[in-house]
Amino acid sequence: MKANVHFREVLNNGTGYYGLLALLGAIVLIGLGAAYFMEHNGHFVTGMNNEIVWGMPHVFAVFLIVAASGALNVASIGSVFGKSQYKPLAPLSGLLAIALLAGGLAVLVLDLGHPDRLIVAMTYYNFKSIFAWNVMLYTGFMAVVVVYLWMMMERKMNKYTKPAGFFAFIWRLALTTGTGSIFGFIVAREAYDAAIMAPMFVIMSFSFGLAAYILVLMASFKWTERELGDKILYRLKNLLGIFVGAVLYFVLAYHLTNLYAAEHHSVERFILLDGGIYTKLFWIGQILIGGLIPLAMLYHPTLGKSRAVIGWACALVILGGMAQMYVIIIGGQAFPLVLFPGMEVSSSFADGIVASYTPKLPEYLLGIGGVAIALLLVTIAVKVLRFLPESLADAIVDPHTASDAKGTAKKAA
Amino acid sequence: MTHKSEINSSRRQFLNGSAIAAGLAIAPGVMLHQVAQAKPADQAVTSDKRWGMLIDTNKCSKGCDACVRGCQTENGWGENETKSGPNQVAQWIRKVELRDTSTGFTKSLPLMCQHCEHPPCVDVCPTGASFKRADGIVLVDKHICIGCRYCMMACPYKARSFIHEDLQDQLPVAPRGKGTVESCTLCVHRVDKDGENAIPACAEACNAEGHEAFVFGDLKNPNSRISQELAKHGGTQIRADLGLNVGIRYRGI
Ligand code: SF4
Ligand code: SF4
Numbered sequence: 001m002k003a004n005v006h007f008r009e010v011l012n013n014g015t016g017y018y019g020l021l022a023l024l025g026a027i028v029l030i031g032l033g034a035a036y037f038m039e040h041n042g043h044f045v046t047g048m049n050n051e052i053v054w055g056m057p058h059v060f061a062v063f064l065i066v067a068a069s070g071a072l073n074v075a076s077i078g079s080v081f082g083k084s085q086y087k088p089l090a091p092l093s094g095l096l097a098i099a100l101l102a103g104g105l106a107v108l109v110l111d112l113g114h115p116d117r118l119i120v121a122m123t124y125y126n127f128k129s130i131f132a133w134n135v136m137l138y139t140g141f142m143a144v145v146v147v148y149l150w151m152m153m154e155r156k157m158n159k160y161t162k163p164a165g166f167f168a169f170i171w172r173l174a175l176t177t178g179t180g181s182i183f184g185f186i187v188a189r190e191a192y193d194a195a196i197m198a199p200m201f202v203i204m205s206f207s208f209g210l211a212a213y214i215l216v217l218m219a220s221f222k223w224t225e226r227e228l229g230d231k232i233l234y235r236l237k238n239l240l241g242i243f244v245g246a247v248l249y250f251v252l253a254y255h256l257t258n259l260y261a262a263e264h265h266s267v268e269r270f271i272l273l274d275g276g277i278y279t280k281l282f283w284i285g286q287i288l289i290g291g292l293i294p295l296a297m298l299y300h301p302t303l304g305k306s307r308a309v310i311g312w313a314c315a316l317v318i319l320g321g322m323a324q325m326y327v328i329i330i331g332g333q334a335f336p337l338v339l340f341p342g343m344e345v346s347s348s349f350a351d352g353i354v355a356s357y358t359p360k361l362p363e364y365l366l367g368i369g370g371v372a373i374a375l376l377l378v379t380i381a382v383k384v385l386r387f388l389p390e391s392l393a394d395a396i397v398d399p400h401t402a403s404d405a406k407g408t409a410k411k412a413a
Numbered sequence: 414m415t416h417k418s419e420i421n422s423s424r425r426q427f428l429n430g431s432a433i434a435a436g437l438a439i440a441p442g443v444m445l446h447q448v449a450q451a452k453p454a455d456q457a458v459t460s461d462k463r464w465g466m467l468i469d470t471n472k473c474s475k476g477c478d479a480c481v482r483g484c485q486t487e488n489g490w491g492e493n494e495t496k497s498g499p500n501q502v503a504q505w506i507r508k509v510e511l512r513d514t515s516t517g518f519t520k521s522l523p524l525m526c527q528h529c530e531h532p533p534c535v536d537v538c539p540t541g542a543s544f545k546r547a548d549g550i551v552l553v554d555k556h557i558c559i560g561c562r563y564c565m566m567a568c569p570y571k572a573r574s575f576i577h578e579d580l581q582d583q584l585p586v587a588p589r590g591k592g593t594v595e596s597c598t599l600c601v602h603r604v605d606k607d608g609e610n611a612i613p614a615c616a617e618a619c620n621a622e623g624h625e626a627f628v629f630g631d632l633k634n635p636n637s638r639i640s641q642e643l644a645k646h647g648g649t650q651i652r653a654d655l656g657l658n659v660g661i662r663y664r665g666i
Contacts, residue, residue, distance in 0.1 A: 041496075042579060042591045042592065044496045044498065044578045049577075050500055050571070113559065113562070113575060113576070113594070114559045115559075117557070117558075121559050125540070126540060126541040187569070188652070189566070339651055340511055340651070342513065343514070343520075345509055346509070348507050348508065349507045355500070
């Protein structure tokens, strides 16, 4: 079967391609400008403060990093789980994973109080810090995926694809667990004090990463006039539906376990009932827009077959995912720390009251710049290297159309 | 620094950082010359001591913020941050008012870095900029802090501040810099100079008001005043349930 799938770089030299490149480049530059503005003046120009210490940039950054590891899933399904229909999708999956991670890390680093000390961060390690471990997990992930891509794309190395893919798969699980643990390790903040945080991040990554992948796949095939068959697309969108449902399940489990523990009742009340913006983002953003609506769209018997609807469903999953990150990251900080249980507290530093946070423009621009970095990398890479299959028409993806879609793993000749 | 070999590692780290930084500008016009290194070189920072404070909230008066102002004057924070918003300005120490919702009983107390024995800020810091000296004082090495603010996320007491703007007019005892995190140093420069007899600026200011709510001293020395008072009257740790074994103890809450 593999013999049928040819990969080809983007040959189209039209204004469309360069227009896209220019647009993304401009957004990246604006993002870098915003970062410079923040560093030059100091963080007082942002909405972040000593209470909400991680703000909008972190929402974007963590989202991108989580999505990055999820984007690799498609490749993993192909090489680790032997579903041969997914194999032609694998190179783009690895590429997107690297690109999203690069975008997320760029945002994270550019938001530091001292991005100029990046070298310090690389040379001084506190091995007790989960953050330091993450730095290694992230850089390692890039290296592992590059090797994996090489095994996939270099015919002579193909025989190593499976072990490389397996390794990358394990690494990505570690990476998302590590990212989730950044929050899990914060014992003092009620919202984060839950063991379920890390597995929840893993399942979130599946969903956000696949949504991003489907969008990039659809766009790149459409714009380069390649054929994307219904078969493979429907398979992906059904998988996305499963992941979206799984995220909802984990969110439910998270809140139910929290409700069991009496000491977490007030933070639950805050998120679920009277937390203002956070409650709205939770119910409307995360649950409705990011969960129930896309689920209905993806599984609708007729609408679910429309490409526009599938595309929108992916976009909603991403938007809802951002809302979820906002609720977790910002909401978790906004809820007051409990220092004196049973006491009403007040102080000159907002003790006992919900911290307020209004993200400012540079924060958004930096975050969006990170997304643009990821997309720019993909756009350039598909032009210089053969990441995209020439066609994913039904007949090519699965020549034995008679056999059912379950994907009996056919070992390619 | 002739007896360098005797100086324990965290102390050395602190001094090295400052040595590198000597002559380095951390903000326009501000040069770091000496960083809390007034301690005589023949006395190493040792784990034989653990510095702490006992705060008697019964003596602390509502509405009084002498300790906060004393700290500001001593360490030069709060006044020179003109552009930062209210929650962006540094808060090394703050006054917190408590009211028991069931009885209406009220209390007032100062809150600052609690100098945890097991400090979450140190555990999470990726670079090791947050560190605990052998004598229990928790500090930030401003020269390797990358400003990630993870320590602020992890601190249960909201004791840390991030510097949101360029600073002028810093004091030599407390170098500060945009983009780094800082917190109460337990007036480490005074402790290193006067040891057992040191009086942190907050305590000094409180004494000057006649309240005398603070007792500073060595928790490991059974004969120190702080140990004796703790032995006699006991003391509470805020959020003792977290098991951080903090160095700042309270009475009357
Ligand atoms: S009170 Fe906060 S800043 Fe101070 S040592 Fe403990 S965790 Fe660190
Ligand atoms: S802000 Fe500085 S001291 Fe705090 S965790 Fe980051 S590097 Fe360490």
